Amino acid sequence: MDQPELSDCAQQLTQILTRHGRDASRLLQILRDVQDACHVISAQAIDLIAVHLAVPRVNVEGVAGFYSFLSTRPVGEYQVLFSGNITDQMLGQDELMQYLCNKLWVEPGKVSEDGLVSIAGTSCTGMCDQGPAALVNGWVLTNLDRNRLDLIGELIRSRKPVAEWPPMLFETADNIRRADMLLGDALAPGAAIGAVLARGARETLAEMDKSNLRGRGGAGFKTASKWSFCHAAIVEEEGHVICDVGGPPERVIVCNADEGEPGTFKDRVLLNSYADLVFEGMTVGARVVGASKGFLYLRGEYRYLLNRLEGVLKRRREAGLLGNAILGQADFSFDIEIHLGAGAYICGEESALIESLEGKRGRPRNRPPFPVTHGYQGRPTVVDNVETFACAAKIAEKGGAWFAAMGTAQSTGTKLLSVSGDVASPGIYEYPFGVTVRQVLADCGAEDPYAVQISGPSGTCVSWKEFDRCIAFEDIPTAGAFMVFSRKRDVxxxxxxxxxxxxxxxxxxxxxxxxxxxxxxxxxxxxxxxxxxxxxxxxxxxxxxxxxxxxxxxxxxxxxxxxxxxxxxxxxxxxHKLAGLAFEPAFDLDGALETARKITGRDDEWAHL
Amino acid sequence: MNKTITIDGLSVPFQEGQTIMDAALAAGVYIPRLCHNPEFKPHGSCKLCTVKVNGRNVASCTMPAVEGQQVLNDTDELNADRLALTQMLFVEGNHLCPACEKSGNCQLQAVAYYLGMMSPHYNHFYPQREVDASHPDVILDRNRCIYCELCVRASRDADGKNVFGLSGRGIQSSLVVNSASGRLGDTSLAATDKAVQVCPTGAILQKGKGFTVPIGRRVFDHHTIKEIQTGGGHD
Structure with missing residues (x-):
């Protein structure tokens, strides 16, 4: 029995559709569940979903075809996806993937003949500090080596459900190596919200402005400006509505946890161990801009965090920190819903993320208009990075001046760096902005560093000659990735x-x-x-x-x-990799024959070019 | 008083809500384009209509005109970049003009002529793409699709049918049709649908009409695309 029978799938499909209601914005979440249950999104499933949600069939097929973790062709009952970031490769990912393929008699990228297993690569899974990493049916595997793959191979062959695999295979560590104002001391849940309610929303926006906090996702837009634009998009008291989509005016707060930039994993740690701080920051933002709805867009690779995060949200609702009348304030209602991504780096782009939240292909929108005025379902929407919200909570609690006292003039506060590659201690390093590359390299125990890729592939490659440059918006801006390459590597x-x-x-x-x-x-x-x-x-x-x-x-x-x-x-x-250099060869052909001359013991005229 | 922008130094009036492309079209200024058709909502994907506004490149079909904008359009640099984009469209698909029924009426071919394309420049991808002849009156040849989504928009917005859509991602994108079999013949498409008329290339063609007008007497055999799209030509 290779795939579950169609009738099984049809039955499961009905349950999935019932669970999600007839809300087309749940399409991606529905397709994720169908993929989980059936290991494929079949043409019949697409038909049923389209009818159920009353959307065109091509829209469902379009979404199913867009995301890497969805498949319109069957994948294995066990799907193993090896993280393909360069840091995973440097830790031997290619060789390990081939090892598991040989062990299970399957070619990379194909499904085994019995339908049991498929093995392929995927984009960085955000486990660069504990790689080589992989996903099995969406769950993270870390610190892979031959011993672990032997075990995994046995578990797959014996068809052991992934839920019953030994927990040690799925263990992840935070690896916080340097903590400062953000990671250093814990915030008591509710402290920042309490401070906002005591101070007032406008006054909190003034503190945000004073802090000069800039977005931590890399672009560095000033957070207070974004929040005030979003608020200004509907200014009810003046009767002036820029964005009128009908119904009660509503603003939306979105936390961008689609941490897809290869080499970045600091949001993973914030969500694992500082979720209260992040949710608190979102709630602060909601109060300031006047939003009642919030979303956390969690990248599919981090689904293992979902239950834990839902637990934190539940606890916060019970403590009166989310839901209706937050902390007893009758006019303050706000709640947060978590949406899972499905393997698409582009959804880290804010307008593509909003499309994805609406259950569509993650395609960046034409701008203007910008999300702050026309975002989720046409409503004014703030999209901020996980770390930005964490900073916002701290600023709400301790004030803008406190925050602005750290870092540099244009880059206040601290920055979380995700350090990986050729270093003794990979992990999370929190520094005040302005720290030099050299300092970070010394602290993480870099071995003979030659180049550092800062802020991931879309960022900057810094050579050994530039190690005195600074991490700051004034010099090298970064979303957090810090991948170190030693001199022995080929860049x-x-x-x-x-x-x-x-x-x-x-x-x-x-x-x-x-x-x-x-x-x-x-x-x-x-x-x-x-x-x-x-x-x-x-x-x-x-x-x-x-x-x-x-x-x-x-x-x-x-x-x-x-x-x-x-x-x-x-x-x-x-x-040095070029076959020929047109017109002026820098390649020394005669020099290249030196080895041959040595072997043959010749140095006569005919042994030279 | 009319609001104006300048395009290559020429003063062009516009009304609130118009894009740079709208203003240019009204003034008879040609900006090369493939995915834009004034009858449909702007899409902004082909990027041929990119212009430089105050030093920054923007797609003129989606960028609102704003008082005082200084727009650069017909410059050597922009035309060189547009040529490169056109060459990209040629090599990513399988475009064989001499054997194509649309030759002479094809906007991709006409834009290539306008921009002075003498060769594809890049290596051909030679992708494997499906031809769908299942419909009695219409043929869908995906080899010629440039993902402008005009058929998608026309079927959705004009025909109210949603026959076409895009699936896949990146270079693996593909045009899909609204049937479980994936065949055009099993959709509600009719030969009279707007979606059949709007394809700028030969990807969607009416059967039996390929050579009604012989080669040599076709639109772009006698007029440049600039003449046709600014209303300067005939046909």
Whole structure:
């Protein structure tokens, strides 16, 4: 019996649909559940869902085809997806994946003939500090080695349900190595909300303004401005409504926990151990902008956190910190719903995230209008990063001046760095903004560091010559990733990994990104295969220009960053791989024969070119 | 008093709510485009209509016109980038103009001529894409699809049928149709639907009409796309 019988699936499907009601905005959540239950989203399932939700069939098929964790063709009863980030590769991911494939007699990317198992790669799962990592049916596996894969292979062969696998396979650690104002001392649940209610919403916005907090997702937009734009989109007291979508005016608070940037895992730790702080920050935001509805968009890779987070939300409702009349304030109602993603990096882009929340393909919207005026279901919406909300809670409690006293003039407060790669102690490091790259490298025990990829593939590659530069919006802005490469690494491997990542994650909406990321990958692979020439380097630069200037959103415009950075800073990484350098070969052919001359003991005229 | 923007130095009036493309169209200024058709809601995906506004590139079909905008359109740099995008569209699909029924009436081909495309420049992808001839009156050749979603918009907004949609992601995107079999013949599409008329390439064609007008007497055999799309030509 390979796949559950169709009737089983039909029955489960009915239960899933009943559970989610007839709400089309639940489409992605429904498809996730169907994938879990049936290991496929069949044409029949698409039909049923379309009828049940009263949406066009093509919309359901479009969503099912967009997300990596959904599949319209059957996957194995056990689906193992190896995290494909460069840090996982550096820890031996490729070899381990092949090991498990051999063990289970299955080819990578295919389903075993008995339908039992499929093994493939996936984008970074956010476990770079405890890799190599993988997902089995969506649950994280960490610290993989041959011993663990032997065990996993046995568990799969004996068809042991994943829920009954030994818990040690799923253990994750926070690995907090340096704590400061955010991670250092705990906030008593309700303290920040209490402070807001005592101080007043307008006055809290003034504190946010004074703090000069800037978004922690990388773009660095000033949080107080975003909040005040969202609030101003419906100003009832002046009878002036910019955004009128009908019904009672409503604003929405969204926490972006789609931490998909390879090498970033600080939101994972905040949600695991500081969820109260994050939810408190969302509630503070709700009070300031006047929102009653909140969403946490949790990346699919972090579904293991879902139950725990639902538990925290439940506890907060019981404590009067969420729901109606928060802390007894009759005019303050706010609640938070968690939506799970399904493997699409693009959903970290705020307007794509909103599309996904609405149950659609995660495609960035045309802007203007911006989400602060026309966001979730057309309503004014604040989308902020997990860490931003955590900071907001602290500011609400302790005031803007306290926060602004740390960091630099344009980058106040602290930043969580997710450190991984060639370091002795990978994990989370919280520093006041302004810290030098060199300092971070010293603290994490970097081994002979050569390059650091800061803020992930879409960020900046910093060479050893630049280690005195600072982590700050004034110098190197970052969403948090800090991947260290030692001198023994070939930075070209990282470039190749990143170009594959962007090509895989491009949503396909606009021409430059859809085709440009694919072309970029092809050229990098050509160079990797030893067939590159100088003209390929020129082509990469030209593609980089097109991606940067013509793309629809940030994914496309940053997709060439790793290529252009490494071409500029480590030209050797490319050039020594080229098959021929048109016109002026830098390659020393005669020098290359030295080994052969030594072996043959010759040094005569005919042994030289 | 009329509000105005300038396009390549020319003063162009606009009304509140119009995009840069709307204003250009009304003034007879040509901005190359493929996914935009004034009859439908702007989409902004092909990026051919990218213009430079105050130093920044924006898609003119979706960007609202704002008083005083200085728009650069017909510049060497933008046309070179538009040419590259057009070449990308050619190599990602399988476009064989000499064998295509749409040749001479095809906007992709016409834009390529307008931009001076002499070769595809990039290596061809030669993707495997499906041809669907199951419908009695219409053929769907996905080899020629450029994901402009005009058929999607026309079927949804004009025909009220939702026959077409997009699935997949990135370079694996594909045009899907509204039937469990995945066949066009099993959808409610009719040859008279707007969705059949709007395809800028030869991806959606009416059967039996491919050569009603012989090659040599087709729209772009006698006029540039600029003439046609600014109302300067005939046909």
């Amino acid at each position: 070209f491997d990282a470039v190749r990994n990143f170009t594959h990542f962007f090509a895989h994650e491009s949503c396909g909406f606009c021409t430059p990104c859809r085709v440009g990321t694919a072309l970029q990958q092809k050229i990098i692979d050509k160079i990797h295969g030893g067939h590159g020439t100088l003209s390929d380097l020129e082509e990469l630069k030209r593609l980089g220009h097109l991606l940067k200037t013509m793309s629809h959103c940030g994914l496309g415009s940053s997709a060439a960053n790793p290529v252009l950075d490494v071409l500029a800073k480590f030209p050797d990484a490319f050039e």
